[in-house]
Amino acid sequence: MKDALLVLSGGMDSVTLLYDRAADIALAVSFDYGSNHNDKEIPFARMHCEKLGIPHITIPLKFMHDYFTSSLLSGADAIPEGTYADENMKSTVVPFRNGIMLSVAAGLAESRDLKRVMMANHFGDHAIYPDCREEFVKNMSAAISAGTYANITIDxxxxxxxxxxxxxKGKALGLDYSETWSCYKGGKIHCGKCATCLERKAALAEAGINDTTEYEA
Known part of the structure; x- marks a missing residue:
């Protein structure tokens, strides 16, 4: 029985989770919070849901763009180049982004009689993004469970x-990662130089996947 809602960006990680756990997912939700790359990611999220026959909705959170400070909300020129190990990459943090999205997702899940909210954070996120760390997930899940009649949890x-x-996992599932978006600059094609592009390249190479993503020269 499908009892989960997936927070789906349209990037590599959440698209992999969409296919990996398709049998559990009753609804996928994307959030348009005015980032540089939302317009690139969300169409991929919608496309993959259509392929799998999973309902998909997009919820606007434009207030984050209007009131929060982050280079991710300030245009392509504001995005630093380099790896996540570089100190300047902290500018890409959108304050409490996942906390806000998970809160909205929890309310939506309870409204749809679902039991779980799924997210695709990974270990590489932990060093720079506080709301991707295991401690955050554990405590946010406890708060959502305590705050919902259905005791909804984060998966x-x-x-x-x-x-x-x-x-x-995506390789085993036969995914074409060119049908996902990573670049924080949100240009016509991936820049190939920002931290998320470099991370994408390294992950695909390590997994032995031929990277057919189009990058700037």
Missing amino acids: APYTNISKADIAR
């Missing part, structure tokens, strides 16, 4: 595995 199965591990 985050990729929390302690790497992006390359996720890519390996």
Whole structure:
């Protein structure tokens, strides 16, 4: 019985989870919070849901763009280049983004008589994004459970595995990762130089996947 709602961005990780746990997912939800790359990600999220026959909705959270501070909300030129190990990548943190999205998703799940909210955070996210860490997931799940009649919980199965591990799952599932979006700059094609592009390249290479993503020269 399908009892889960998936927070689906349209990136590698959440699209993999969509296919990995399709038998459990009753609804997928994307959030348009005004990031540089929302317009690139969300169409992929919608397309994959259509392929699988899973209902998909997009919820606007534009107030985050209007009131929060992050280079992810400030245009392509604001996105630093380099790896996630670089100090300047902290500028891409959108304050409490996952907390806000999971709260909305929990309310939506309870409204649809669902029991779980799924998210595709992974181990590589932990160092830079506080709302991707295991401690956050555990405590947020407890708060959502306590705050809902249905005792809804967060299901985050990729929390302690790497992006390359996720890519390996996708490879086994036959996924075409060119039908996902990663680049934080949100240009016509992936820039190939921001941290999320570099992470994407490394994960696909480690998983032995031929990377057919189109990158800037």
